Amino acid sequence: MSFLSPPTTAVARLHTLQFLHVCPPRSSSLIFFRAHSRALNILHGRQLTQPRVIPFQWRCFSSTPSSSQGPPSPRPIRKEEVAQTSPALKPKRSILSRLIPSSGEDPGKTTSSFRAIVSLAKPEKKPLILAVGLLLVSSSVSMSIPFTIGKLIDYFTSSNPQIPMGLSLGQSSAILLFLFTVGAFANAGRAMLMRISGQRIVARLRERTYAAATKQEVEFVERGEGDIISRLSVDSSIVGESVTNNLSDGLRSIIMASAGLGAMFYISPQLTLLMLTVVPPVSLGAVFYGRYLKRLSNKTQEALGDMTKVAQESLSALRTVQAYNAMEPEQAKFRNKAQSVFNLARKEAIASGIFFGSTGWSGNVTLLALLGYGGTLVSQGAISVGDLTSLLLYTVYVGGGLQTLTSFFSSIMRGIGAGVRIFDLLERKPVIDPEVGVPVDPARRGPIRFEDVCFRYPSRKEVTVLQDLNLEIRPGESVALVGGSGSGKSSINALLLRYYDPIKGRVTYDGQDIRQFNPASWRSIIGVVPQDPILFTGTIASNIAYGSESATREQIEAAARQANCEYVWGMPKGFDTEIGRMSLSGGQRQRLAIARALLKKPAILALDEATSALDATSEHRVNDAIERILRSRQTTCLIVAHRLSTIARAERIVVLEDGRITESGTYRQLVNRTDSRFRALMSAQLSAAAGDAPTPLQDAGDGPEGESEVKPEPPVEPPAEPQPRKAQEVLM
Numbered sequence: 001m002s003f004l005s006p007p008t009t010a011v012a013r014l015h016t017l018q019f020l021h022v023c024p025p026r027s028s029s030l031i032f033f034r035a036h037s038r039a040l041n042i043l044h045g046r047q048l049t050q051p052r053v054i055p056f057q058w059r060c061f062s063s064t065p066s067s068s069q070g071p072p073s074p075r076p077i078r079k080e081e082v083a084q085t086s087p088a089l090k091p092k093r094s095i096l097s098r099l100i101p102s103s104g105e106d107p108g109k110t111t112s113s114f115r116a117i118v119s120l121a122k123p124e125k126k127p128l129i130l131a132v133g134l135l136l137v138s139s140s141v142s143m144s145i146p147f148t149i150g151k152l153i154d155y156f157t158s159s160n161p162q163i164p165m166g167l168s169l170g171q172s173s174a175i176l177l178f179l180f181t182v183g184a185f186a187n188a189g190r191a192m193l194m195r196i197s198g199q200r201i202v203a204r205l206r207e208r209t210y211a212a213a214t215k216q217e218v219e220f221v222e223r224g225e226g227d228i229i230s231r232l233s234v235d236s237s238i239v240g241e242s243v244t245n246n247l248s249d250g251l252r253s254i255i256m257a258s259a260g261l262g263a264m265f266y267i268s269p270q271l272t273l274l275m276l277t278v279v280p281p282v283s284l285g286a287v288f289y290g291r292y293l294k295r296l297s298n299k300t301q302e303a304l305g306d307m308t309k310v311a312q313e314s315l316s317a318l319r320t321v322q323a324y325n326a327m328e329p330e331q332a333k334f335r336n337k338a339q340s341v342f343n344l345a346r347k348e349a350i351a352s353g354i355f356f357g358s359t360g361w362s363g364n365v366t367l368l369a370l371l372g373y374g375g376t377l378v379s380q381g382a383i384s385v386g387d388l389t390s391l392l393l394y395t396v397y398v399g400g401g402l403q404t405l406t407s408f409f410s411s412i413m414r415g416i417g418a419g420v421r422i423f424d425l426l427e428r429k430p431v432i433d434p435e436v437g438v439p440v441d442p443a444r445r446g447p448i449r450f451e452d453v454c455f456r457y458p459s460r461k462e463v464t465v466l467q468d469l470n471l472e473i474r475p476g477e478s479v480a481l482v483g484g485s486g487s488g489k490s491s492i493n494a495l496l497l498r499y500y501d502p503i504k505g506r507v508t509y510d511g512q513d514i515r516q517f518n519p520a521s522w523r524s525i526i527g528v529v530p531q532d533p534i535l536f537t538g539t540i541a542s543n544i545a546y547g548s549e550s551a552t553r554e555q556i557e558a559a560a561r562q563a564n565c566e567y568v569w570g571m572p573k574g575f576d577t578e579i580g581r582m583s584l585s586g587g588q589r590q591r592l593a594i595a596r597a598l599l600k601k602p603a604i605l606a607l608d609e610a611t612s613a614l615d616a617t618s619e620h621r622v623n624d625a626i627e628r629i630l631r632s633r634q635t636t637c638l639i640v641a642h643r644l645s646t647i648a649r650a651e652r653i654v655v656l657e658d659g660r661i662t663e664s665g666t667y668r669q670l671v672n673r674t675d676s677r678f679r680a681l682m683s684a685q686l687s688a689a690a691g692d693a694p695t696p697l698q699d700a701g702d703g704p705e706g707e708s709e710v711k712p713e714p715p716v717e718p719p720a721e722p723q724p725r726k727a728q729e730v731l732m
């Protein structure tokens with residue numbers, strides 16, 4: 001679970017990442033993720049990535065599967081997903097695709113995934129070649145053991161013992177000891193090199209996948225957040241394993257099985273043929289078992305995903321869960337999902353028990369048959385006791401080799417399946433590519449225009465959120481967007497920031513369609529203060545400087561002062577205070593977000609209900625900061641607001657109803673109009689606050705600061721030289 005936390009948090013904050021133009025590889029989030037990923041690779045090692053050993057258990061003397069605890073297999077790509085990402089193309093099935101049973105993936109993708117997986121191993125060429133060399137050495141030593149044991153038995157049972165090349169018993173023992181030691185070192189070296197290379201590939205793959213995920217449009221990531229996390233964690237491990245450990249195990253078993261069979265034929269062709277009779281039925285069983293297991297593990301992967309989703313949702317909302325004493329129902333929900341995973345695991349346990357039990361039985365029966373027939377040959381003098389012993393041992397080796405081979409094949413398939421999912425994401429072209437388009441000069445100023453804009457969210461195509469919207473905001477002007485809940489205010493901001501593009505019409509800046517701009521560059525001239533600002537783990541200074549990494553401490557402090565963040569000076573460690581996601585009050589977070597936005601010196605400031613959740617004191621301070629920005633007229637401001645005290649500060653108010661502009665004018669104009677929608681909206685708000693029936697507003701008189709019932713707070717002077725205050729005074 002620990003692995004999930006950083007990517008989960010980071011994906012959830014993709015809006016902030018993209019706003020602040022800190023997409024990888026520069027992003028501190030990516031650096032953190034990279035470090036975390038590496039640390040986890042080291043910590044988890046094989047645990048995360050151990051492949052599930054399937055089919056063909058033919059280890060004689062024991063029928064316990066060597067590993068049945070591997071990671072869940074990746075969820076198979078659904079046909080409609082494949083169709084989405086690879087329209088219409090139906091490539092010819094390659095030999096590889098035909099070899100690999102289809103699990104719903106596009107065969108062309110399977111092949112390209114295989115190629116991509118192999119190409120991933122390229123940077124690790126040297127250690128991998130060395131590892132293969134060591135593998136040959138260790139396998140040769142291993143394969144000499146049965147032969148040596150046979151010869152030793154013959155030596156000790158012979159009436160006239162002879163050692164080849166005229167060596168003494170001591171000399172030959174020393175040579176054997178030396179060879180075994182070399183074999184052990186070679187084996188250790190192979191394992192280390194393979195494991196380290198594998199983990200390096202996994203880390204590289206995760207970094208690239210994470211970087212690709214953060215470049216996608218927010219809609220895509222928000223829709224499949226859990227799926228992306230599963231690609232980052234489980235799928236990348238499986239791919240890494242396929243190119244290293246599985247490959248190494250596969251090569252080892254090929255060498256062992258073929259060398260073992262060769263030695264067996266050399267010792268006794270009859271006995272070898274007898275042993276081989278068991279291979280076809282066991283292989284057939286392995287094929288059926290493998291397919292069943294694959295289906296089962298795909299279902300398990302989906303069930304695990306559901307379980308993780310339930311846990312993620314309730315743990316991330318633990319405050320709400322506890323506040324409503326909903327622990328018991330949440331536990332029940334989780335129990336339900338965990339039970340589904342268990343049910344699938346039970347089926348797998350039964351199937352593997354039957355398979356491994358029967359293959360173990362047939363293996364042991366074969367050994368018995370070999371022993372019976374071999375014993376007859378020994379009594380006839382056709383072979384020696386030592387030869388029979390060697391042959392039996394080779395049988396065990398060959399059986400083990402074949403077992404590993406079948407599991408190697410299924411692991412490679414798993415790797416290819418996981419690879420398809422990862423490379424799909426890596427190769428996916430974002431609908432709004434943050435790196436494509438002309439850069440925007442930060443000094444460029446001009447009006448923002450929404451021209452006949454219609455908009456629907458891709459996930460809810462049947463609802464038109466904005467309808468023929470026309471709006472112009474002049475450079476340096478401040479416009480407040482007012483309207484009931486769901487009227488489309490935040491959607492206007494979302495279009496401005498190019499999280500989405502309109503389905504009709506266009507948004508222009510200085511006369512140019514913003515779709516022509518490079519989104520990263522376009523967003524870099526926009527400062528944004530969201531309703532619920534996101535903080536990242538780090539210091540206050542690093543949070544203010546988020547997205548402006550080159551900012552000096554003076555600039556950070558100046559921005560904080562401008563945003564009325566005087567509470568920072570009252571903290572014992574000031575700007576070096578470590579904070580987490582929730583460790584500041586709502587008002588403090590809002591002001592920190594304003595400071596963060598101001599530090600960018602944005603041409604455009606988008607405030608999304610920046611004071612909606614604040615008490616009077618915090619609201620006053622935030623409004624004061626906003627007021628100062630508006631007065632400077634350096635920045636074009638688009639303010640989404642509910643609070644009259646914030647709205648009244650804007651030069652112009654635009655009333656939005658059901659995605660249409662129904663009214664527009666200055667505060668004075670709108671409040672003085674008796675039938676104004678704005679008055680109605682604000683009256684309702686005031687009466688709701690007072691617990692009365694709706695009361696019309698008083699006439700505004702001369703302007704926002706006129707006679708309205710709600711007077712904006714008088715602006716306060718920014719702290720020229722902040723005086724350190726007691727923490728309890730400033731930590732509101």
Ligand SMILES: Nc1ncnc2c1ncn2[C@@H]1O[C@H](COP(=O)(O)OP(=O)(O)OP(=O)(O)O)[C@@H](O)[C@H]1O
Pocket residue numbers: 457459460465483484485486487488489490491492
């Ligand atoms: N990501 C989304 N996917 C689908 N529909 C959405 C999404 N975000 C908002 N909507 C829908 O779009 C409409 C407009 O939402 P929007 O957030 O723009 O309203 P708003 O005026 O800002 O509301 P509020 O004042 O409550 O924040 C609503 O019907 C809402 O349900």
